[in-house]
Amino acid sequence: MLARCRRLPVAAIPENHPHHTQAPVPPSPSRPPSYAASATREQTYRYIYPMRVLGMGLGGVAAGSVLLEQQVPPAYWWILVATCFVWPHLAYLLARRSKERYRAEKRNLLIDSAIAGLWVPLMHFNLLPSLVLVTVTTFDKLSTGIKRLWLHSLPGLLGAAGLATLLTRPEPMLQSSHLVVLCTLPLIIVHTLASSIGSYRLIRTVSRQNRQLEELRRTDSQTGLYTRDHWQERADAALRDFRARGEPAYLLMIDIDRFKFINDTLGHSAGDEVISAVGHVIRDCIRAHDSAGRYGGDEFAVVCADTQAGEARAIAERIRACVQDLRLPEQPDLRLTCSIGLAAAQARHDNLRAWMNDADAALYRAKNDGRNQVSGEASPPSVNSAVPSTI
Numbered sequence: 001m002l003a004r005c006r007r008l009p010v011a012a013i014p015e016n017h018p019h020h021t022q023a024p025v026p027p028s029p030s031r032p033p034s035y036a037a038s039a040t041r042e043q044t045y046r047y048i049y050p051m052r053v054l055g056m057g058l059g060g061v062a063a064g065s066v067l068l069e070q071q072v073p074p075a076y077w078w079i080l081v082a083t084c085f086v087w088p089h090l091a092y093l094l095a096r097r098s099k100e101r102y103r104a105e106k107r108n109l110l111i112d113s114a115i116a117g118l119w120v121p122l123m124h125f126n127l128l129p130s131l132v133l134v135t136v137t138t139f140d141k142l143s144t145g146i147k148r149l150w151l152h153s154l155p156g157l158l159g160a161a162g163l164a165t166l167l168t169r170p171e172p173m174l175q176s177s178h179l180v181v182l183c184t185l186p187l188i189i190v191h192t193l194a195s196s197i198g199s200y201r202l203i204r205t206v207s208r209q210n211r212q213l214e215e216l217r218r219t220d221s222q223t224g225l226y227t228r229d230h231w232q233e234r235a236d237a238a239l240r241d242f243r244a245r246g247e248p249a250y251l252l253m254i255d256i257d258r259f260k261f262i263n264d265t266l267g268h269s270a271g272d273e274v275i276s277a278v279g280h281v282i283r284d285c286i287r288a289h290d291s292a293g294r295y296g297g298d299e300f301a302v303v304c305a306d307t308q309a310g311e312a313r314a315i316a317e318r319i320r321a322c323v324q325d326l327r328l329p330e331q332p333d334l335r336l337t338c339s340i341g342l343a344a345a346q347a348r349h350d351n352l353r354a355w356m357n358d359a360d361a362a363l364y365r366a367k368n369d370g371r372n373q374v375s376g377e378a379s380p381p382s383v384n385s386a387v388p389s390t391i
């Protein structure tokens, strides 16, 4: 009855997180099923077990208080012991011994609902414990996140309630005495607390994973530089600042020289190492407020915001010289160079594409003029001419 509130699952919960009970994704022919994912899902019954023992036990206390007042035959007490105190352990054993543990645990969850349904007529429809048992058990189905599980639990719940009504023909006694209220309170309190703690943990997990996802979106794994998308956001911001306040900004397009030849002669993995090493060189050569990104393949881009022409050229020259001095431990004889195109933000640059076109043109000139050099504007636009009259 209290069984599921610790483990509210959503897609963002990690597969190895105890809260994770995401419904199985059917394997597609092009994607082999993940062993890790299914292995964790198969352990769901372990996480549910202690909560089922607690929830069913507290439900048993509530139901027992009603039985106590009604002077019922001993069979009722045996049913109470079997369903509330034996069943949680039996459910655990059944799931553990099953070849398909996750499926077995889903069946156990449905049986939990049937048990709650059974107890409603056995308690003569005593209002408070009946409502609490049905609500808690249905909430638990919802909180698993398993699609439509709560809906699938209703036939069992209603069927068990109907069958027990037919067999025992109980006389409705809706009123709950003080004793029954007192004995039902622990279930209400513990279930609410457990649900709140589950939600709290879930929110913390989701926020942490959102931060990790954002980090992944921003960072190119091969070089540690920004990804193209994130770099473009930074460059856009620098262009906006230039257009709004006239803060000079420079853009550097960097391309490794004759990289195809490295790939062709030393292989792609050596090429990957070169890209990674050049990325690290660029990161070491820029200032804290510059933004460097991998633009694609062997091409990199740096945006230097709030920067004078001399500084921008010095950064570009530093990168060029450091790439020239770069030695790879695995390829000690390999000599690398790069070409760099430099472009200042101009008032005519309506968007980033226009600015990049200028940097690309400068890079093209550097390649044409013999590579291993920096080409581009030596002097910045004046601040006055930087702010367009239309702004």
Ligand SMILES: Nc1nc2c(ncn2[C@@H]2O[C@H](COP(=O)(O)OP(=O)(O)OP(=O)(O)O)[C@@H](O)[C@H]2O)c(=O)[nH]1
Binding pocket: 255, 256, 257, 258, 259, 260, 261, 263, 267, 268, 269, 270, 271, 272, 275, 296, 297, 298, 367
């Ligand atoms: N190893 C490796 N190669 C890549 C990667 N991305 C792109 N390439 C290759 O990089 C090469 C890019 O070559 P270009 O920049 O066009 O030409 P280049 O040989 O460097 O010649 P120049 O730029 O004119 O000096 C192509 O052969 C791509 O297949 C990557 O991630 N790893």
